[in-house]
Amino acid sequence: QQQVKQSPQSLIVQKGGISIINCAYENTAFDYFPWYQQFPGKGPALLIAIRPDVSEKKEGRFTISFNKSAKQFSLHIMDSQPGDSATYFCAASKETSGSRLTFGEGTQLTVNP
Amino acid sequence: NAGVTQTPKFQVLKTGQSMTLQCAQDMNHEYMSWYRQDPGMGLRLIHYSVGAGITDQGEVPNGYNVSRSTTEDFPLRLLSAAPSQTSVYFCASSYFSGHLNTEAFFGQGTRLTVV
Numbered sequence: 001q002q003q004v005k006q007s008p009q010s011l012i013v014q015k016g017g018i019s020i021i022n023c024a025y026e027n028t029a030f031d032y033f034p035w036y037q038q039f040p041g042k043g044p045a046l047l048i049a050i051r052p053d054v055s056e057k058k059e060g061r062f063t064i065s066f067n068k069s070a071k072q073f074s075l076h077i078m079d080s081q082p083g084d085s086a087t088y089f090c091a092a093s094k095e096t097s098g099s100r101l102t103f104g105e106g107t108q109l110t111v112n113p
Numbered sequence: 114n115a116g117v118t119q120t121p122k123f124q125v126l127k128t129g130q131s132m133t134l135q136c137a138q139d140m141n142h143e144y145m146s147w148y149r150q151d152p153g154m155g156l157r158l159i160h161y162s163v164g165a166g167i168t169d170q171g172e173v174p175n176g177y178n179v180s181r182s183t184t185e186d187f188p189l190r191l192l193s194a195a196p197s198q199t200s201v202y203f204c205a206s207s208y209f210s211g212h213l214n215t216e217a218f219f220g221q222g223t224r225l226t227v228v
Contacts, residue, residue: 097214103157
């Protein structure tokens with residue numbers, strides 16, 4: 001069963017718009033929530049990560065919002081650019097697991113110029 | 114800066130053949146892992162290692178073997194390839210911080226087709 005569910009599967013946004021990708025998790029033991037960005041033919045690369053002691057983390061145009069009670073977290077990309085076009089994966093793990101990650105299904109983002 | 118290096122980048126196997134996917138990292142990371150990526154399923158953990166001589170199973174270990182004789186290398190072996198093992202395989206590594214997860218660095222992937 002998929003312990004981390006991600007939506008939407010694909011997303012098309014105009015340049016300058018806001019991209020929003022949502023994830024929900026089941027395992028309440030998860031306490032580390034990273035987002036990875038993957039370009040075609042490349043491996044995933046860490047974009048931003050959050051721990052549940054905060055409800056929001058912002059790095060440049062990228063923001064993670066975290067709702068512990070709802071077991072949900074989301075990625076917001078402000079002022080989306082064509083260079084942001086990639087596949088985005090949310091993930092979750094337990095801090096004691098040594099970075100063993102459980103990934104969501106992925107979202108293919110296309111930002112049109 | 115090599116980071117995590119995977120070889121080969123592409124491979125076609127016939128059903129029943131065996132092969133080893135190589136993974137090497139030059140960051141002196143303790144943790145290494147193998148994932149497979151399939152459309153609509155994200156990345157799923159196959160096997161995992163917390164250090165030389167120590168390995169553990171992940172979510173989808175059947176049909177795969179691993180060993181870790183050095184800190185740098187973590188090869189993945191397919192003993193008898195099956196079409197269901199057609200996938201893109203990623204190796205990742207991260208360092209041990211004591212109690213907090215750290216960034217996982219991924220290789221470029223190996224695209225494997227089993228016919």
